[in-house]
Amino acid sequence: MGEYEDRLHELEGEARYFPPPPRHPGGRERLHIQKSSVCSRAYFVVVMAFFHIYIINIIALLLYVHYNTGSGEQDVPLENSAGAPRPMPAEHRTPSSASLSPELSFQLPRLEGIRVGHVQRVSLVPDRTHNMRTLSLKPLLFEIPGFLSVEESSVVMQLAQLKGLTHSSLLTAPDSQEEQLTQDQLFSLLDLNQDGLLQREEVRHSAAAYMYQFSAIGDFEGCVFAGVLSLQEFKRVSGGVLQYSAAGQGLDGHAKVRQRSTHTRLYLGEGTHHLLKSIRNRVTRLTRLPSSLVDLSEPMEVVRYEQGGYSHAHHDSGPTNHDSSCAHTHLAANNSASKQVACRYLTVLLHLNPADGGGETSFPVADNRTYEEEVLGDLSQQYCDKGNLKVKPVAGTALLWYNHLSDGNGWVGELDEFSLHGDCLVTRGFKWTGSVWVNIDPEQQRQERYQRLAYLQVLCRLLLRRFYSSSVSDARQLL
Template sequence: MEDTQEDFMEQEETVDSDEPSLPPFNAPFRSTRLHIQRSNVCSRAYFVVVMVFFHVYILNVIALLLYVHYNNGPGDLVSGDRGSSAPVSDTGSRLPPPAPSSGELHVEDYSQSFSLPRIEGIRVGHVQQVSLVPDRTHEMRTLSLKPLLFEIPGFLSEEECRVVVQLAQLKGLMDSQATAPSQGQEESNQPLLSLSTDEVFSLLDLNQDGLLQKQEIVSHSRSRDGTWLSPDNLRQILTGLEACPTGMLTLGDFRRVYDVSQRPGQAQSGRLHSRFKQRSKHTWLYQGPGSHHVLRTLRNRVTSLTRLPSALVELSEPLQVIRFENGDFSNAHHDSSPSHSETTCAHTRLAGNTSALTEVSCRYLTVLFYLSSVEEGGESTFPVADNRTYEEQALVQDGVDLTDTQETCGRGNLRMKPTAGTALLWYNHLSDGRGWMGELDEYSLHGDCLVRRGVKWVANSWVNVDPDYQQQARYQRLVAQRYRAKTGMEDHYKSLSHSDLHQDL
């Protein structure tokens, strides 16, 4: 053992003599080795923790992206815009130019939620710049605030006016339904067919059991023929039935109720509606795919001017063209109707209230085009525009009825002389304060003065909206479903046009 230690010492001295002095070998080596091992243990644990957090973070980001994707689809994007459309600014900002005409319907828009933006009138006489056609700017002037009424000169060119008139003449015009009695003839509110009380009872008694139930009365309201019962008659009959303890009418009960409904002065509708008179000729022109390009252009221009969703404009009534000849006129009236529980909008009747007594026109706004100028007379009149208050009794002044445009057209608050190419836009309804259609604006009462010399051609473009937001949404979904069903069948059978769909609806 001692020899071994001596040999080791000798070797160490030999090394020390041959090479420079170095620190001891074993001790530092062990210390360094232990340090490296401890560092590796810490690094691995730290790496595992970091990787776990990194993967959790990535999974959270992916989950968040999927959530945003599925909860912000096209429907929510559209509905999120409800009420966000800024009105035309006082600085005269331009409206967007019209979208390019498409041969296809915007079916994907029919099931979406819509808002109803309104143009700001600012003040009477205010002029705004609007862009409706490329490379041209139109001026839009505020004519009144009650109703909100605008005038846009040069909305149509002379050629466009001529084309619309020619298309109406080719289609053929018919006499307007509401006509004035000839001179010396008593105005009659009697139905077109003369039926006895017993015959009316028999027609209403669908199951012929000798008793008249509520559903049998209501079912007639959807016939819309108006040949032997008016909505006023139906209301009176239904009121009598509801007052009957049994909830049914016998023939004897019906005779008493029906006699009351036939008496003059028992109508429950407004005086203005019952006394409305008009003499003119009119026709309807379809504006969808396949129609004349001028008609499609006008519809697109209306969409751009009003900034309403294109689907609402597409699903509205066709363009009505009216011809007023010498001596023709229309008394003051409202284009739309007030909403009641007993009525349903004609355009949403597929999704409407089946128990409603009658269908009415629901027209959010009117765009009227002057297609010709008139030598004398024929002005559009708004008798109570910008009145401080509206009272129906106030329409009769000094024994003169302001709604009678034959006699009192010159006394209206606002009159516009027809000028070819000019357009008028007014809102028939107020806003409900939540971006949808509210009550009927009674100040939108308007009529056409007597044409004294010349011929007056006008066209009406109405945008139909149901005041019941949910009912309008159901109608849009129903249209989308029917259209998709029809377009799916055309792959196997034949092509279906929008006119087919419009007729079915």
């Protein structure tokens, strides 16, 4: 036993001199290094910014796809209507219809008149229905009493007065080049707030911008968008580019003449009075058109006719041909046509007050029952006395009519000549109206391109706003 213990002590002593076992070739050593400056605060901010942009792009893309592929059921106001949008038949599709956005891949819904006097029930606001009565089939014309309440009509008039009313006498049609507006007069019309400076929104929302188009408006808007323009700067950038528009022409080939009246334009989009947005939504539900078409149309024009005021018979829209293009899609289509017209598929006219005397809205050739040009003479002057259909203004009542026929394939067709209309002389008191137009280009591809570019612009503004706000928030958290 003692021998065994002695041997064990000898082995333990020898073990002290053995070298440590070698490390396995695959083993890893833990390196101890000093913390680098790679993960600095600036680097973190940049990484977070790009991460936010990536997330925002994903969200925006999902919202865009969802918006354009929505069922649109909330925009269908007619109960038990057989005129809901249907997919375009294969035989009617153009070669490019497969590439159209989902909303434009459908035929444009068009209300059915049935017969004169026919009444349909429509839903424009929650928990309430309206009676829509057919007044005429040529043009297709409807009357909707109570579209606005008396109180709502009063609010619209107050908003127009707060915005500022401009005299319409200068918007009369020129019979010759010498009678067209001077640059000083046009600047005064565009300058809605009369501050002596021209802002971007004033150019977009002024009625004069629709009657006097700019053949080089791209360069002109570029100057306005960069800031504001004084009268001297306006003369410099607009010299030689003024082009009178043929929109709103009557039978005599000249634009409508409006006497003793004032007007303004009220934007119906986001950021405006809730009633104006409600009017836009009601028009969308009434017409059953995709909301994008209504949203991208021009602002509502409010007109106040004084005693003795009137407007000659005219068409709200104009025919397009190879020499002209639609004013709202002209830039997006990159069209070189020298003349621009207002392409207004339909009109919703709101009567905001009951005129004490006169002031009817007249359709002199409605249904072609009494139309004899030789008897009527100059319709632009005698449309009230000898006209066929006159509608007395009642506060809150709306008139809807189509300025264009259907092309047979579910899109915009030729101008409906029977849509000729005018405002009769106000013999006592005054008359207020509000006109909502839905702009649609007869060329479906141009309309599609315009809408896509418009939504890209909206998405860009949204992304920039979100990017700046998130960057500021991150910077505040780090500091």
